[in-house]
Amino acid sequence: MVSMEALAEAMGELEEDTVVELLEQVMEEGGKQAQEAMDACQKGMDIVGSYFEEGEYFVSDLIFAGDLMSQAVGILKDALISGDGKEGPQTSLILCTVQNDLHDIGKNIVRSMLEAGGFHVIDLGIDVAPGTIVDKVKETDVKIVLLSGVLTLAINSMKATVEALKEAGLRDYCHVLIGGAPVSAEYCEVVGADAWAHNPQTTVQYCKEWAAVS
Ligand code: B12
Structure with a gap:
């Protein structure tokens, strides 16, 4: 069993070799700890964020952390994603940052x-x-719009997007x-959104509910 504390710490310290080794161990052991490992990696990103705020890490470290996180997702992906994408509603939706x-x-x-849940994602x-x-909602006639944002100021952009949809009568x-x-x-x-989520699994649930009624 992989220690999640050790993984979060290695991620926070940007110890690439240790992170990769621990994640590969998770996968070699059947991937049961994949979601836990994902959460630990995210905790590691919070540690990176704190170091950045304290002036101990710089933007170059954030860039490296981003690459390491993408690598982590790549290793865990097969165990995190369940379903073959064929059972889902095949509904199109828009997603963007x-x-x-x-x-x-x-x-x-x-x-x-x-995508694993069967949706066709138009990623802007x-x-x-x-x-x-x-413009994309008009062009594609999609009924579901997903907005992602990590910066606090992203909330303003989300609000502006909802207002723009209102103004366009959509x-x-x-x-x-x-x-x-x-x-x-x-x-x-x-923001004036219909719902919010942190967890990708909850997101798929919402989208399935909405696809069923649209
Ligand atoms: C990596 C990173 C970067 C990389 C990003 C690389 C990339 N390709 O994404 C780079 C170097 C580009 C970057 C730049 C900057 N960053 Co940065 N960055 C981070 C860091 C370390 C990790 C972010 C991350 O990938 N987390 C892991 C992912 C998996 O988590 P997540 O995005 O939250 O997503 C999960 C959920 O939220 C959810 N989710 C996400 N999207 C959606 C969408 C929907 C619809 C749903 C339902 C769910 C959902 O699902 C995901 C899985 O669970 C964070 C620290 C942190 N604590 O997160 C800082 C952080 C976000 N960055 C920060 C800052 C300040 C910056 C810069 C301004 C730095 C600078 N001076 O230039 C710039 C801003 C650039 C810009 N205009 O966006 C601050 C933000 C502060 C704030 N509150 O606004 C943070 C919090 C660091 C800190 N503590 O100071 N950054």
Whole structure:
């Protein structure tokens, strides 16, 4: 069994070899600890964030941490994602990281989970302006829009996106789900979204419910 404390610590200290070794051990042991390992990696990212705030780490360390986190997701992916994607509703939906935010590791995890759940994900990428999202909703006629954001200021961009959907007369026809580290029930109300989630599994549940009624 892999020690999750050791994994979180190695991630926080950016010890790449140890992180890879521990994650490979999780997979060699059948992947049962994959979700726990994912959570430990995220704890490690919080440690990285604290070091950054304290001035001990720099932007270059954040870049390295991002690469290491992507590598971790790559190793754990097969054990994290269940389902062959064929049983899902095959509904199309839009997913992106909102304007002014360049963080996409969490968004990419959500995308993988949704695809495994049978959804067709139209991924608009990062730093996506409200107008671009509105145009894509019009063009594709999707009924589900998922907004990701990791920076606190992403909340403003999410709110601007919901307002742009309203102005375009589209808000009543599509469900909006927001996710990412700063998101909460309170922010969900501020943004004017239908729901919020941190957990990709909950996201798939919401989307399945909405796909069934749209
Ligand atoms: C890696 C990293 C970066 C990398 C990102 C690389 C990449 N490709 O994404 C780079 C180097 C680009 C970066 C840049 C910056 N970063 Co940065 N970064 C991080 C770090 C260390 C990890 C983020 C991460 O990937 N976490 C792991 C993923 C898996 O977690 P997650 O995104 O939360 O996603 C999960 C859930 O939230 C959820 N989820 C995510 N999206 C969605 C969407 C939906 C719809 C749903 C339902 C769920 C969901 O599912 C995921 C899986 O569980 C964090 C620290 C931290 N504690 O997270 C800081 C952090 C986010 N960064 C921070 C800062 C300040 C910056 C910079 C401003 C630094 C600078 N001075 O330049 C820039 C901003 C650039 C910009 N405009 O966006 C701050 C943000 C502070 C704040 N509150 O706003 C943090 C918190 C660090 C800190 N403590 O100071 N960063």
